[in-house]
Amino acid sequence: MTATTASAPTAAPRRILLLVVGIVIVAVNLRAVVTSLGALLDEVRDGLHLSGALAGVVTTIPTIAFAVFGATTPWLVRRVAPARLLVAAMAVLTLGQLLRVITDSAAAFIGFSALALAGIAVSNVLLPMMVKQHFPDRPGLVTGVYTLSMSAGAAAAGAAAVPVAHAFGSWRAGLGVWALLAAVAVLPWLPAALHRGQQLAVRRPGHHPGxxxxxxxxxxxxxxxxxxxxxxxxxxxxxxxxxxxxxxxxxxxxxxxxxxxxxxxxxxxxxxxxxxxxxxxxxxxxxxxxxxxxxxxxxxxxxxxxxxxxxxxxxxxxxxxxxxxxxxxxxxxxxxxxxxxxxxxxxxxxxxxxxxxxxxxxxxxxxxxxxxxxxxxxxxxxxxxxxxxxxxxxxxxxxxxxxxxxxxxxxxxxxxxxxxxxxxxxxxxxxxxxxxxx
Structure with a gap:
């Protein structure tokens, strides 16, 4: 009884810390896939023999993917709990980044890039909702923390992609290394994703629940x-x-x-x-x-x-x-x-x-x-x-x-x-x- 009582006060702070860490690590991933490619675009063009038109498609894919796949998120949220959806999104991001660096096909590279960006698009939409749901009293602070993390991740990926590629002798390493970061982002959300009671908050009375x-x-x-x-x-x-x-x-x-x-x-x-x-x-x-x-x-x-x-x-x-x-x-x-x-x-x-x-x-x-x-x-x-x-x-x-x-x-x-x-x-x-x- 004493142990239960003693552990109760620490449960909420630990849960809040885990949520913040989870949001931050997801945010760090949200631009790394784009900025790392931008830094290595010339090497990717040479390695995959991309035409100028295809290179233009590669640089336009992020905004198109964010628009199209982001729009599916409300539909997904009604069918999958948010924490599980974030886990799935980071898993898709990991898979897409890995698959695009092992292909020699320009078309496959574009397709797998779109797959990775689909995971980012869903996360883009989910994070404001997660902040609203879990931090209703501090939305500005938590949003600031995760946008700061997003900017830091973008800058780090842009700066490190070329040195990593040179260190391993291939542009594939400079892009593929960020898949490890996406895989790490899955870990803080696994406890919530595996919890059977995890679901979206019920609508408030008076707001047409149906x-x-x-x-x-x-x-x-x-x-x-x-x-x-x-x-x-x-x-x-x-x-x-x-x-x-x-x-x-x-x-x-x-x-x-x-x-x-x-x-x-x-x-x-x-x-x-x-x-x-x-x-x-x-x-x-x-x-x-x-x-x-x-x-x-x-x-x-x-x-x-x-x-x-x-x-x-x-x-x-x-x-x-x-x-x-x-x-x-x-x-x-x-x-x-x-x-x-x-x-x-x-x-x-x-x-x-x-x-x-x-x-x-x-x-x-x-x-x-x-x-x-x-x-x-x-x-x-x-x-x-x-x-x-x-x-x-x-x-x-x-x-x-x-x-x-x-x-x-x-x-x-x-x-x-x-x-x-x-x-x-x-x-x-x-x-x-x-x-x-x-």
Missing amino acids: ARIRPARTRIGWALAVFFGMQSIAGYATMGWLAQLFRDSGFSPSTAGLLLAGVTLFALPFALLMPTLAGRVRRVDLLIVGLTVLSGISYAGLAVAPHGGAVLWVTLMGIGQTVFPVSLVVIGLRARTPEGTVALSAFAQSVGYTLAALGPLLVGILYEATGGWIAPLGVLTAALVVQGAAGVLISRPRYVEDEAHAPGAHEPVEAVAPTPAAVLAETGPLAEPLREAA
Whole structure:
């Protein structure tokens, strides 16, 4: 009896610690598969004899996979407990990374990369829900910790992929080593996954327990999707083109790469601070607009003085892009329940990553057409304006469950042009889970 009593107070802290460790290790894996490939893309192209077109497909796969597979997560959550689903997602990520480094086929490499990214896509959507479910009183802090871990994992994989490849004499080692990290991410979730009582929290009374939450039929769902898409465009355009901008302005390739890495490096402290603030302040819109303005100043600086003020512009851009973890916090704040969070997260990320796939492409087209960076930076600035406006809308205290079940909510939102994600929801082999994600 005494032993039981003594162990009881320590059970909760141990469980909380295990949950935090599990979330952090999963987060570290969420960008490593992308940044490690980016660092070794030339070696992969030579090793698999990829054409320029196929190399373009490889670099576009992440956003497409995040959009398509992320949309299936609400459908999966209704059938598999979240902890078990995270274990499965990390197992799929491990398998995909291993299989893609043992093939000599370009098509198989792309397919196995998509498999690995499917595991990431599901985890992308699940983590905000896990934070909402297990840390309802500290969503900002925990979101900050896992987005900080995500950034650290991305930076570490990008920096270490080439040295590891050189150490083992093959690009395959530089990509395959990250499968070990994904396998480790399974371990903290095994106790919860093996627990028979593990299930999604029951819906609160008064929120139509028999009804599915469809964010595509709510204003808050579309506002969050647009906001997530606009900030994703900036992030992926930066990863794809910022180093080239600095090279064009007179920096050496190695210095341009360091400046690109600086966007992540300078943002790391703020990646923890900003989501914590978002979870505590009363006016989230002021925080979002402030970060958006910082990004706008960095774009203006890059347009007029890309060489002389490079470090300042990179610093401001890095801080401005911490609007990404803020968006994850707001997803949790705009839902009352874990199932509302996962539905809203899936919809916002599915539509958002679909838009994000267009960002680097549009920047590249404008750069080739004009031979300079004024037009591309102008388009990114326009995206910032939309981001700021959507940020004001998502800051209003509304909940997706309330809008989804309000009178007339069964009718589709008027005057909204269909997106690729919306089209996929009506056609194709993933039609049912995509419709349920919406």
